[in-house]
Amino acid sequence: MKLEVFCGTGGVGKTSLSCSRAQFLSGQGHQVLLMTIDPAKRLKQLLNLKEKDAGYVVQLDKNLSVLLMSTDVTLKRICGNFKNHILETLSDPYGGLNEILSVVELTEQIKNKDYDYVILDTPPGKHFLDFLEALQKIESFFDSSFIEMFQYFGNKRPKFFDRLFSSGLKKLLSYLEKVTGEGFVDDFVNAISILYQNREKFLEALSFNSLVQNSHITTWYLVTACDQSKSSEAMILQSKTERYFKNPGILIINKCQGPIVKSWTKKQRDLLRPFNQAALNREQELIENAEKSFKTTLLFPELLSSLAEGQMSEMIHCWSKNK
Amino acid sequence: MKRLFLVTGKGGVGKTLFSLALSTYLKDQKDDVCYVNFQNEILPNDLKKLEIKTISFDILESTETYIAKKLNSSIVAHWIMKTPFFNSLLQILPGLQHLITLGHIIDHLEHNPELIMVLDSPATGHALTMLKACSQFKKIFKFGPLVKDIERIEKFLATRNQLQIFILALPQELPLAEARDLEEEIHKIGKWKTKIILNQSLSDSLQELTELPEYFNKKLALEKKILKEFPELPRLNFITTDSTSKLVKELATQVRALV
Numbered sequence: 194m195k196l197e198v199f200c201g202t203g204g205v206g207k208t209s210l211s212c213s214r215a216q217f218l219s220g221q222g223h224q225v226l227l228m229t230i231d232p233a234k235r236l237k238q239l240l241n242l243k244e245k246d247a248g249y250v251v252q253l254d255k256n257l258s259v260l261l262m263s264t265d266v267t268l269k270r271i272c273g274n275f276k277n278h279i280l281e282t283l284s285d286p287y288g289g290l291n292e293i294l295s296v297v298e299l300t301e302q303i304k305n306k307d308y309d310y311v312i313l314d315t316p317p318g319k320h321f322l323d324f325l326e327a328l329q330k331i332e333s334f335f336d337s338s339f340i341e342m343f344q345y346f347g348n349k350r351p352k353f354f355d356r357l358f359s360s361g362l363k364k365l366l367s368y369l370e371k372v373t374g375e376g377f378v379d380d381f382v383n384a385i386s387i388l389y390q391n392r393e394k395f396l397e398a399l400s401f402n403s404l405v406q407n408s409h410i411t412t413w414y415l416v417t418a419c420d421q422s423k424s425s426e427a428m429i430l431q432s433k434t435e436r437y438f439k440n441p442g443i444l445i446i447n448k449c450q451g452p453i454v455k456s457w458t459k460k461q462r463d464l465l466r467p468f469n470q471a472a473l474n475r476e477q478e479l480i481e482n483a484e485k486s487f488k489t490t491l492l493f494p495e496l497l498s499s500l501a502e503g504q505m506s507e508m509i510h511c512w513s514k515n516k
Numbered sequence: 517m518k519r520l521f522l523v524t525g526k527g528g529v530g531k532t533l534f535s536l537a538l539s540t541y542l543k544d545q546k547d548d549v550c551y552v553n554f555q556n557e558i559l560p561n562d563l564k565k566l567e568i569k570t571i572s573f574d575i576l577e578s579t580e581t582y583i584a585k586k587l588n589s590s591i592v593a594h595w596i597m598k599t600p601f602f603n604s605l606l607q608i609l610p611g612l613q614h615l616i617t618l619g620h621i622i623d624h625l626e627h628n629p630e631l632i633m634v635l636d637s638p639a640t641g642h643a644l645t646m647l648k649a650c651s652q653f654k655k656i657f658k659f660g661p662l663v664k665d666i667e668r669i670e671k672f673l674a675t676r677n678q679l680q681i682f683i684l685a686l687p688q689e690l691p692l693a694e695a696r697d698l699e700e701e702i703h704k705i706g707k708w709k710t711k712i713i714l715n716q717s718l719s720d721s722l723q724e725l726t727e728l729p730e731y732f733n734k735k736l737a738l739e740k741k742i743l744k745e746f747p748e749l750p751r752l753n754f755i756t757t758d759s760t761s762k763l764v765k766e767l768a769t770q771v772r773a774l775v
Binding site (some may be wrong): 286 | 656
């Protein structure tokens with residue numbers, strides 16, 4: 194199995210790129226699973242997905258299966274039916290568990306069926322590397338705090354305060370109770386024990402880390418776009434990539450105009466300079482920065498098909514050229 | 517009177533520059549206005565020329581201050597913040613962070629009745645998490661002192677005309693479809709005033725140019741299709757300058773029609 198992970202900020206075209214990649218690979222005859230997280234309605238329509246499909250694998254055609262990630266369904270599958278407000282908040286698509294739940298779900302799916310390719314469209318983050326950092330966050334969360342708490346619990350619903358006698362944790366919770374009121378601490382202890390009882394599933398998912406570090410299996414795509422004006426992106430790109438990419442990933446620069454502009458007459462170029470110079474400069478800057486940190490950079494042109502369907506087939510065509 | 521402007525939309529549609537333009541416009545109207553970047557992003561140096569008042573909220577600081585106030589002890593608050601457990605809790609409940617920041621912002625607005633704040637908000641999904649935070653955490657905290665504070669935030673946001681949400685989009689099919697989805701979702705959370713704005717519209721400035729390459733002709737045709745379908749949506753014209761501060765100033769003159 195090969196795993197391809199698409200990371201990047203919102204709005205760079207991550208979902209379109211991963212969808213088209215999955216369609217391209219399945220078109221080549223490979224068995225492909227595409228896991229996508231909260232795409233816009235328009236893209237759901239494009240993939241023929243309905244709201245109720247969220248959380249379950251849908252076979253789109255002979256070669257292509259799609260899983261529209263639902264943190265809610267995944268959490269219920271792991272922990273059973275619970276009634277707990279804190280866990281409900283956590284299973285919000287943008288709650289803090291979305292990354293770990295995607296990883297848990299993926300681990301489960303890979304176990305169930307043998308795919309040639311699994312394409313993962315990561316949850317939208319603040320910047321490029323949120324998903325990569327999330328894996329570390331998960332590890333530290335389960336290591337430092339959960340383990341600290343779990344040590345106090347047996348397998349049954351804990352008599353919490355009895356067990357926490359004289360520990361710092363008890364002091365912490367009693368302070369929290371003063372701020373939050375009683376109900377919260379009860380719910381909280383309940384949430385922790387639900388997660389604790391199902392800890393194997395979470396800890397199993399941490400094996401994902403070794404999977405993604407294996408360069409024979411995993412390819413990282415970092416997606417950026419020329420129309421994003423945030424200069425911080427380029428800086429992060431340069432400073433952090435080496436830390437995360439033991440195997441250098443592939444950078445995709447999306448929405449490029451450079452190749453299009455080349456075919457224009459000088460007069461046209463002069464005429465339109467005010468409208469596209471900024472984007473072209475950014476494009477150039479991204480390409481130059483990329484050379485320092487990435488072995489491979491793929492350029493995807495800005496697509497101007499009138500309909501999303503047309504854009505998708507243009508993108509699939511780009512993948513075949515970029516091979 | 518509008519006290520809080522919230523600017524959201526898909527990534528890359530120009531939320532930050534629009535928020536700054538809105539702040540500039542309000543400042544020129546002699547309003548006491550303050551720009552807040554919700555994600556604490558560092559803005560280009562060039563923007564200092566605009567002399568816009570900003571406040572940055574450090575989430576950890578805001579939380580510590582809040583807990584100290586509630587417990588009447590900054591030492592205990594400091595200790596709580598230092599525990600790895602509480603730290604991870606804060607990390608894993610982004611809604612809680614949003615709620616604390618939002619509470620802090622509203623503190624400022626209530627403290628100073630002349631103040632107007634422009635909130636450069638997170639993109640689509642994260643904005644929904646922020647807006648949902650009130651009702652979600654009310655469920656979590658049930659009663660107790662925190663709920664009173666949440667209700668204070670809710671009351672402020674629900675007071676007629678105090679909150680205006682701007683959803684920025686580009687005049688293209690997918691970005692606009694996403695903005696409309698977002699508007700629908702926002703209305704499910706609260707009865708707030710929202711307005712979709714089409715940013716970087718090219719049609720006025722390109723109209724007169726002849727011999728356009730196919731690329732721009734296509735782009736123009738796509739935009740015209742959108743404008744025909746949604747003629748009621750206000751739009752902002754594409755600005756041709758390479759200086760960010762100049763761009764914001766020009767955009768500010770276009771904002772007039774929206775506020």
